Amino acid sequence: MKSILITGGAGFIGSHVVSLFVEKYPEYKIVNLDALTYAGNLENLKEVEGASNYHFEKADIQDSETLKKIFQEHGITDVIHLAAESHVDRSISDPLAFVATNVMGTVNLLNVSKEAWSDNLNEHLFYHVSTDEVYGSLHDDSFFLETTPYDPQSPYSASKASSDHFVRAYANTYKMRTVISNCSNNYGPNHFPEKLIPLCINNIRNNKPLPIYGKGENVRDWLFVKDHARAIDTVFHKGKSGDTYNIGGFNEWKNIDIVRLLCQKMDEKLGREKGTSEKLITFVKDRAGHDLRYAIDATKIKEELDWEPSLQFEEGIEITIDWYLNNQDWLDHVTSGEYQSYYEEHYQS
Ligand code: NAD
Ligand code: DAU
Numbered sequence: 001m002k003s004i005l006i007t008g009g010a011g012f013i014g015s016h017v018v019s020l021f022v023e024k025y026p027e028y029k030i031v032n033l034d035a036l037t038y039a040g041n042l043e044n045l046k047e048v049e050g051a052s053n054y055h056f057e058k059a060d061i062q063d064s065e066t067l068k069k070i071f072q073e074h075g076i077t078d079v080i081h082l083a084a085e086s087h088v089d090r091s092i093s094d095p096l097a098f099v100a101t102n103v104m105g106t107v108n109l110l111n112v113s114k115e116a117w118s119d120n121l122n123e124h125l126f127y128h129v130s131t132d133e134v135y136g137s138l139h140d141d142s143f144f145l146e147t148t149p150y151d152p153q154s155p156y157s158a159s160k161a162s163s164d165h166f167v168r169a170y171a172n173t174y175k176m177r178t179v180i181s182n183c184s185n186n187y188g189p190n191h192f193p194e195k196l197i198p199l200c201i202n203n204i205r206n207n208k209p210l211p212i213y214g215k216g217e218n219v220r221d222w223l224f225v226k227d228h229a230r231a232i233d234t235v236f237h238k239g240k241s242g243d244t245y246n247i248g249g250f251n252e253w254k255n256i257d258i259v260r261l262l263c264q265k266m267d268e269k270l271g272r273e274k275g276t277s278e279k280l281i282t283f284v285k286d287r288a289g290h291d292l293r294y295a296i297d298a299t300k301i302k303e304e305l306d307w308e309p310s311l312q313f314e315e316g317i318e319i320t321i322d323w324y325l326n327n328q329d330w331l332d333h334v335t336s337g338e339y340q341s342y343y344e345e346h347y348q349s
Helices: 010-025 064-074 088-093 093-115 155-174 196-205 223-239 255-270 298-307 313-326 328-336 340-345
Strands: 003-007 030-035 056-059 078-081 125-131 178-185 183-189 212-213 217-223 243-245 250-252 281-284
Touching: 003 010, 003 064, 010 223, 030 064, 056 340, 064 093, 078 093, 078 223, 088 093, 088 155, 093 125, 093 155, 125 155, 125 223, 155 178, 155 223, 178 223, 183 223, 183 313, 196 212, 196 255, 196 313, 196 328, 212 255, 217 223, 217 255, 217 313, 223 243, 223 298, 243 298, 250 255, 255 281, 255 313, 313 328, 328 340
Parallel strands: 003 030, 003 078, 030 056, 078 125, 125 178, 178 243, 183 217, 212 281
Antiparallel strands: 217 250
16 A cells, blocks of 8 residues: 655645545555645645545654654655745745755655665655756746756755755665656645735735736746646656656746736726726835746656646636635635644644
């Protein structure tokens, strides 16, 4: 029986991956390991927390002794590693936190996995979830391919690139079975409102300024988070060991255009006069070293593993806005910090 350790499962993408695996594979044991940093929110997992194949372990990936115990206790057979510091702006003000979790934490997890699986390394898989930001910033109309040389530009992307290199080094040196995927910007339910889309939805809701870095000309390639979770399921089960897969939506938007779209849709949904929310747009100082454009070529995963996005952006953004408007408690708990008491209330009693 598979016993899969999913790290970072209380975060944005991890919560969708955990929910998908718990519901789709009742025969698997799913162990969600998360340190519950500011970005970890167990309210994201309310729908599966009572499932018999779901287990939660509050732990830090830097703590090897605790990791060893968890591997032993749950007989971990495979790892899907999402735990990370994920916000570029935070990496600019505190790079060492990104080295600690994204680099040291990943290497620690690789070491513990290698030791735990030393008798039969080739029967286990270490799946590392990474980002398109490792490829750097595009200044022409080309796309990131799996073969594009790494050229990270921010402390966040440098730390993710470093972790990708370590995963490949462990595959080469110790013959661990590994796979890596590099995905573009995700959007959807459970997204922490420090990131552009949920931040703007929350600020429009509260009539607060919408801060646009620079001129809003930077381009991101947006993918609905549940499609990313489906892709992770596909790569986990069908990906070739030692290989890399790019995941993206072929869906590029300038930041300013996406914010205008959110304003327009939210005016309609909130019954506000057309143009009301656009007045909240405020151009602010640019992000230091701001990457201009990301764009993923997701041909390989389509051709080799038969995965492609299931949702058009128009549909995904409607679902997303509706989710936030129907789950204002979630937003209020996150912005007030109340979500951080969920663990004590539900797991410590
Ligand atoms: P997130 O910040 O929402 O969640 C990260 C989770 O990791 C949180 O639950 C947090 O508590 C946990 N965590 C952080 N440090 C930890 C530690 N030391 N030990 C254990 N747990 C820890 O992040 P996300 O946006 O869901 O991203 C998940 C992964 O996907 C990351 O590896 C990120 O680099 C990658 N990724 C994200 C995107 C995106 O658009 N959000 C796109 C491509 C790839
Ligand atoms: O490309 C994948 C990456 O996407 C992931 O690896 C990261 O974990 C994830 O955070 C995301 O990084 P970005 O920096 O692209 O996402 P963010 O939502 O922070 O910003 C999106 C764009 O919007 C970016 O060009 C910066 C801009 N922005 C962001 C914020 C928070 C603003 O203009 N104003 C803002 O307030």
